[in-house]
Every structure is written in structure tokens, then in C-alpha cells.
């Protein structure tokens with residue numbers, strides 16, 4: 001079934017699958033306090049449909065599958081989904097991005113089902129700031145989720161942090177110290193214009209350069225070579241072995257080497273996080289399309305991938321679909 005190439009010759013091998021748009025947190029930079037109108041269950045791909053589509057992506061050359069949300073651990077069948085993906089041939093690497101709240105309970109069964117590693121979202125290690133940012137007092141659950149992930153062998157355990165001006169940007173070095181002490185690989189991600197409120201403001205953005213500058217007040221950062229298509233530029237901290245990553249999606253984009261493609265919980269293919277168009281697979285899937293027909297739809301969507309996200313351009317238009325329904 002060939003590969004997923006786009007008009008610039010980039011080949012997608014990394015599939016991000018959003019398995020639900022629901023979440024247990026209400027992070028300020030993602031959604032309003034009251035949450036969002038969630039997808040009706042009948043619009044979401046069933047487990048069988050999702051596994052079939054992921055299988056087609058694997059036949060099209062995908063070698064890594066990342067499960068995201070919303071919060072993926074809210075999907076009751078998540079352990080079975082992981083097992084189903086692990087049973088595909090060739091077996092893709094399987095990772096997950098989670099807020100960690102349910103990881104304490106699920107880390108071991110997920111590992112046993114075939115999950116390889118996790119990224120846990122954690123923007124601060126201060127209980128009060130965590131509650132302000134997420135509108136939930138659940139920091140302790142994230143900490144025990146991280147421990148459970150490490151104990152289960154979902155390693156390297158990575159932590160994803162977003163710095164928000166005036167909220168947690170003054171404690172980035174503290175988060176790094178906390179992660180280094182526990183052997184977690186921290187990565188700072190620039191806040192992207194993907195919030196449901198469409199309130200993102202570039203002038204308030206804490207840039208990658210600022211994050212590096214603040215970290216360097218306390219640590220020595222040495223850039224590590226061999227980034228390839230990885231979103232994060234990684235640095236050795238204080239001559240190692242600890243490292244930190246910085247994902248500068250807005251100010252230092254890395255789209256020229258992008259190898260990512262996306263599937264939403266309601267069966268839409270997105271060739272880019274910021275795409276304003278999608279290709280529907282759910283309709284054809286439910287009206288009897290063959291694997292070849294579905295593969296052709298996926299290839300067509302990937303071929304149309306734009307050179308980059310276009311943030312900052314006059315014609316940039318923030319996607320209508322919020323981050324919580326696209327996935328990380």
C-alpha cells in the first residue's frame with residue numbers, strides 16, 4: 001500500500017490518535033472551566049473501527065502510534081485498544097500522552113497490554129499553581145501516576161510542560177530540578193493557538209528562547225545532536241546524564257522535517273495539527289469502503305499537507321477544532 005508522502009516529499013510514519021475529546025482537567029490554555037460540548041458516542045469510532053483504521057495506517061508505513069485525547073485514559077477500553085494495536089504486524093511502537101490522573105491505576109495493565117512509554121502533562125510542581133492552571137486539585141495523583149509509570153517500565157517517562165506568562169513561567173527551573181531528581185525527561189512546549197476559547201495571544205507567549213534563558217540561570221544546557229524529525233531540541237543538563245527538551249512550535253518551527261499524521265476520535269484524518277481541512281473516514285468506513293479505498297483517502301489527505309503551520313502569517317486561521325479534539 002506504499003507510503004504516506006506529501007507534496008514536499010515528507011513521509012509520515014508517526015500517527016497521533018485522539019481516542020476521546022473528553023478530559024478530567026480544565027487547563028486554562030486548552031478549554032473553559034465548564035468544559036466543552038463533548039462528541040456524541042455514536043460519532044466516535046468504535047474500537048473495531050479504530051483498530052481497522054490504525055491497521056491501514058500501519059500498512060501505509062506508520063511505525064509509531066501515539067494515543068492522545070482529550071484524556072486517553074478516560075476511554076474505558078483503552079487497555080484493550082493498546083493490546084489491539086500491539087497485535088498489529090509490523091508492530092508499531094506505542095506511546096501515550098496523558099494527564100496522568102489515572103496512571104497510578106492503569107500503568108501496569110497498559111504496560112502488560114503493550115504500551116511502550118508515556119508522556120505526562122505537568123506544568124508545575126506547586127500544588128496551588130497546579131490547581132490554578134488545571135482548575136483541579138489533583139497534583140498528588142499526577143505524582144503517583146508518574147511513579148507508577150516508572151515502576152511499570154513505561155520508560156523513558158517524559159513530562160510535557162507548558163509555560164504560561166504570569167502563571168508558572170517563573171518556576172521552569174524548579175520543574176526541571178524536580179524532574180531531574182526523579183529521572184523524568186522534561187520537555188517545555190510553547191503554548192500554541194489551539195485553545196477552544198481562541199484567546200491565544202502571541203504577545204503573551206513564553207518563547208523557547210525565554211525558557212532556555214531562565215533555565216540557564218541555574219543549569220548549563222548543551223545542545224544534543226541528532227534531532228531528526230523529533231519536535232524537541234534536547235539539551236544535556238550540567239554535563240548530564242539528565243536532559244531537557246524544548247519544543248518551539250511557534251517561534252522555531254520544525255515543519256520541514258515533520259513525519260506526523262493524525263486521526264481524530266470521530267474518524268477524521270488531519271495532515272497537520274493546524275490544518276483547516278480534514279478527510280472523513282467514518283462515513284466511507286460505515287458505508288462499506290474497502291481498505292484500499294480508505295488508504296486512498298488517507299494518502300490523498302497527506303499529499304495535500306501544507307509546508308508549515310503558518311502561524312504569524314496574515315492568512316493564518318486557527319483551526320475550529322480545539323486541541324482537546326485533535327490531540328497532542
Ligand code: SF4
Pocket residue numbers: 253254255258259260271272273274307308309
Ligand atoms: S505544525 Fe503541522 S507541519 Fe508543523 S510540525 Fe506540527 S504537525 Fe507538522
